[in-house]
Amino acid sequence: MKENVGATGLILNEPLLWEKGRKGRCGFSLPRRDVESFPIDNELAGEGPDFPDLSEVDVVRHYTRLSQWNFGVDTGMYPLGSCTMKYSPKTNEKQAGLSGFTGAHPLLPSDLSQGTLRMMFELEQYLAEITGMDAVTLQPAAGAHGELTGMLTIHAYHKNRGAQRSKILVPDTAHGTNPATATLCNYRSIQVKSNEQGILSTESVADVMDEETAGIMLTNPNTLGLFEDNTKEIAEIIHSKGGLVYCDGANLNAVMGIVKMGEIGVDVMHLNLHKTFSTPHGGGGPGSGPVCVKKHLEPFLPVPRIVEEKGNYSLSDNYPESIGKVQAFHGNVGVMIKAYSYIRSMGPKDLKMASRLAVLNANYIKESLKGTLHLAYDRPCMHECVFSDDKQKDDHVTTLDMAKRLMDYGFHPPTVYFPLVVHGAIMVEPTETESKEDIDKFIEAFKSIADEAKEAPDLLHNAPGKCKVRRLDEVSAARKPCLTG
Amino acid sequence: MKEISELNLPEDLRYTEDHEWARLEEDKVRVGLDDYAQDQLGDIVFVELPQAGDTFKKGEVFATVESVKAVSECYMPVGGKIVSVNNDLEESPELVNKSPYGDGWFVVINPSDPSEMDTLMTNEACLEKLKGTE
Numbered sequence: 001m002k003e004n005v006g007a008t009g010l011i012l013n014e015p016l017l018w019e020k021g022r023k024g025r026c027g028f029s030l031p032r033r034d035v036e037s038f039p040i041d042n043e044l045a046g047e048g049p050d051f052p053d054l055s056e057v058d059v060v061r062h063y064t065r066l067s068q069w070n071f072g073v074d075t076g077m078y079p080l081g082s083c084t085m086k087y088s089p090k091t092n093e094k095q096a097g098l099s100g101f102t103g104a105h106p107l108l109p110s111d112l113s114q115g116t117l118r119m120m121f122e123l124e125q126y127l128a129e130i131t132g133m134d135a136v137t138l139q140p141a142a143g144a145h146g147e148l149t150g151m152l153t154i155h156a157y158h159k160n161r162g163a164q165r166s167k168i169l170v171p172d173t174a175h176g177t178n179p180a181t182a183t184l185c186n187y188r189s190i191q192v193k194s195n196e197q198g199i200l201s202t203e204s205v206a207d208v209m210d211e212e213t214a215g216i217m218l219t220n221p222n223t224l225g226l227f228e229d230n231t232k233e234i235a236e237i238i239h240s241k242g243g244l245v246y247c248d249g250a251n252l253n254a255v256m257g258i259v260k261m262g263e264i265g266v267d268v269m270h271l272n273l274h275k276t277f278s279t280p281h282g283g284g285g286p287g288s289g290p291v292c293v294k295k296h297l298e299p300f301l302p303v304p305r306i307v308e309e310k311g312n313y314s315l316s317d318n319y320p321e322s323i324g325k326v327q328a329f330h331g332n333v334g335v336m337i338k339a340y341s342y343i344r345s346m347g348p349k350d351l352k353m354a355s356r357l358a359v360l361n362a363n364y365i366k367e368s369l370k371g372t373l374h375l376a377y378d379r380p381c382m383h384e385c386v387f388s389d390d391k392q393k394d395d396h397v398t399t400l401d402m403a404k405r406l407m408d409y410g411f412h413p414p415t416v417y418f419p420l421v422v423h424g425a426i427m428v429e430p431t432e433t434e435s436k437e438d439i440d441k442f443i444e445a446f447k448s449i450a451d452e453a454k455e456a457p458d459l460l461h462n463a464p465g466k467c468k469v470r471r472l473d474e475v476s477a478a479r480k481p482c483l484t485g
Numbered sequence: 486m487k488e489i490s491e492l493n494l495p496e497d498l499r500y501t502e503d504h505e506w507a508r509l510e511e512d513k514v515r516v517g518l519d520d521y522a523q524d525q526l527g528d529i530v531f532v533e534l535p536q537a538g539d540t541f542k543k544g545e546v547f548a549t550v551e552s553v554k555a556v557s558e559c560y561m562p563v564g565g566k567i568v569s570v571n572n573d574l575e576e577s578p579e580l581v582n583k584s585p586y587g588d589g590w591f592v593v594i595n596p597s598d599p600s601e602m603d604t605l606m607t608n609e610a611c612l613e614k615l616k617g618t619e
Contacts, residue, residue: 176556398486400554417554423525474553478530479578 005076005441006410011468014065021052027059069468071412072282077438081384081415081427082175082223084253084275085282086358091345092278092338101337106329110314116333117313121306123340124290127271130343130351131249132260133292137301138336139327143250146270146289147181149302151217152323153268153293154244155185156300158214160321165214165243171200172421173222175248187214194421198224198377202233209237215244215267220259221251223419224377225362225384225427235265244268244297252276253431254382256355257348261292268293277339288335302326357432358383361439365428368443372450376422384429386422397453397460399424404471405452405463409445486524489615493520495586499562499605502614506586507562507605510593514563514602517590518550518581521615526552529581532574534591540566543601548591550581563601565594 054062072078078085096102104116124136140146151168158164168187170178172194179189190208195201199222209216216238220228228234235245247261247269253276261269273288274281281287293301303322304315346354359382366375366385374390389399403413403426415427430439452459464470498506504522508515523529531551541547541561548559570592574580581589596602606614 396486420555420557475528475530478528478551478553 004409004445006408006466011068012065014062017054017059017062018050018052020058020062021054023053025053025055025058027054027056073433076410076412077430077434077442078412079414079428079430079434079442080412081225081386081429082250082418083281083415084251084272084383084429084431085412086253086275086278086431087433088278088280088338089342089345092341095341096334096337101333104333106333111312114313116330117306117315119340120330120333120336121308121313123336123343124306126340126343127290127292130257131252131269131271131292132262133266133269134262134295135298135301136290136292137305138288138290139302139325139331140270140289140291141327141332142274142287143270143272143289144177144181145326146272146291147177147217147246147248148184149289149323149326150246150268150270150291150293151181151185151187152326153291153297153300154215154246155187156321156323157244157297160300163242165212167213169205169208169213169216169238171216171218171222173198173224173419174217174219175223175250178217178219178248182217192216194222194224197379198222198226198421199228200230200234202230202237205234206237209241209243211241213241213243215246217246217248218266219248219251220261220266221254221382223251224386224421225251225254225381225429226377226379227254227382231266232264239265249292250275251383253358254355257352258355262294266294268297273335273339278342279335279338286332286335288332288339354432355383358430361430361432361434362428364436364439365430365443369446372447373426376425383431384427386419387426387428388422389424389426392450392453395453395457397457399426401457401460401463402426402446402449402453405449405460406445407464408466409449411442411445487520489612492524492612492615493586494608494611496608498586498608499602500608500611501560501562501605503560505559505562507602508586509599509602512595512599513568514565514594514596514599515590516562516592516594518559518585519611520585521611522557523582523585523589526550526557527554528552529578532578532581532591534570534572534574535567537567537569540564540597543604559591561594562605563594563596564598565596567592568595569593 073085073087100115104113120138124138127136128134140149166188167190168182169192170189171192182189192200192204192208218228220231222228238245244267245265247266249269249271252271256276270289270291273279299319299321300323302325303317303319305319307314307316362381362383362385366381373387376386376388399416403416406413418425418427498508500506500519504519506517506519529550529552533549535547543561543564545561546558547561550557550559571590
């Protein structure tokens with residue numbers, strides 16, 4: 001099929017439910033009352049909430065139409081860099097929907113929730129094996145929460161030694177949440193510049209590392225999609241001054257089961273199950289951000305921990321140096337089941353293969369498009385590659401214009417204007433999900449957009465032209481937000 | 486975005502490498518974001534300013550600017566105490582785009598060492614530097 005996947009179609013408008021409702025319409029019928037009527041307490045009586053009256057078909061059509069306006073990884077390629085929008089296999093949903101899991105209440109005593117606890121215990125072990133770390137907590141609710149939990153263990157480590165420190169090193173290619181996490185832990189972030197190859201050099205770390213510095217927050221692979229080649233040497237510098245190495249594992253999809261982070265000097269790292277381990281995300285979650293640590297940080301992990309004894313699983317609070325509880329109940333268990341299902345259905349060999357294909361796909365895009373788009377760092381990338389709009393400058397076309405135009409071709413735009421170290425960044429992460437045919441279509445789309453930029457730039461300035469809504473006024477939305485219906 | 490030849494970099498100001506401008510007004514220094522920075526950032530939607538009375542060293546972060554594209558930090562061109570801040574930016578951040586050297590100013594500083602002004606670039610040096618990055 002030579003045709004673009006992007007096409008106009010019959011997309012139906014849909015009013016708010018309040019505009020759609022008509023007094024007296026109803027979607028259900030109550031059974032006949034078979035008890036005496038009884039007056040309710042005046043304190044409990046009063047005006048009900050303002051709900052519209054709707055029939056069943058009103059409601060079903062409403063939400064079905066809204067869902068048709070949506071674009072997700074089930075609809076098409078979603079190459080959002082730094083987000084790992086891989087396909088979420090439906091078997092994960094099936095396992096998470098098993099009645100033993102869905103019927104379990106978090107307050108059930110341990111002997112009545114052995115299955116859930118066993119699943120969590122084994123998931124911790126799998127994650128430790130995949131990352132080469134020693135112990136894991138599953139409590140954190142998502143990535144930034146995992147970061148905070150991980151950094152709190154570093155904070156607890158220094159406190160426990162009786163010598164708290166005041167600073168932390170954060171590379172300029174780090175995720176924006178890293179300095180925020182450091183600040184919450186009462187550490188001042190010291191920025192370390194990446195070198196001309198887009199990674200950290202040992203010298204730049206050695207220059208700023210001292211005995212007042214608690215450690216470094218490294219993202220590996222980093223946000224330029226590049227592997228931090230010097231991690232081991234950097235870790236040695238940090239360790240020699242008594243610091244610790246935190247690794248932001250948001251980009252684990254490039255190295256799943258391939259790089260043993262524990263062996264290259266990482267002391268603590270978080271993972272995003274909702275990225276690397278194929279659980280659905282977007283729209284605010286829920287996510288899950290487990291934290292993996294080496295032995296010397298294990299005493300500080302949050303409680304309760306899951307412990308196993310002769311095949312029996314229980315929760316234990318008996319860890320006096322723990323940073324305490326960081327999340328209600330056990331964390332986002334539904335997400336954990338999906339990640340468990342993914343790991344079990346893939347197995348060690350295929351997890352590694354998934355990472356290899358993710359890296360191969362990104363490099364294929366990088367090589368295929370580097371004549372069309374300016375490539376920020378021309379060297380082998382990991383799971384994502386970063387271009388910019390530098391070549392389109394003379395056409396007066398920006399990254400945003402190209403991203404909007406891509407929607408007309410039927411693709412979700414990549415991440416734009418991030419990372420900040422690349423001016424006008426276009427960050428593409430195809431993941432292992434996409435077939436060569438789909439990736440080729442994406443590449444062709446970008447090539448013809450670059451041609452359009454030369455021949456008909458207004459097509460780009462006015463894009464998208466085929467979507468239900470055209471270019472949104474982001475400026476007014478940010479300056480004068482309207483947060484009610 | 487503007488071509489370099491279209492940029493407005495007034496002669497009476499001094500510039501930092503991060504594109505803050507500083508203007509000596511008697512013994513005080515008025516500070517803002519230059520034309521290049523406002524143009525590169527695009528439509529600015531939020532400006533977070535310090536409080537009058539805060540003190541910063543040269544090179545320290547004193548403000549945060551958010552555009553639809555990115556969030557950027559602004560660094561003190563010279564060290565000193567903040568004596569007034571442009572509260573109009575709270576309601577009308579677009580002033581930074583409309584009038585970067587006029588109504589879009591950020592803060593006025595009482596400099597601790599006025600000679601730090603001499604470490605900043607002239608408009609010509611700033612322009613040369615921009616040409617170099619092209």
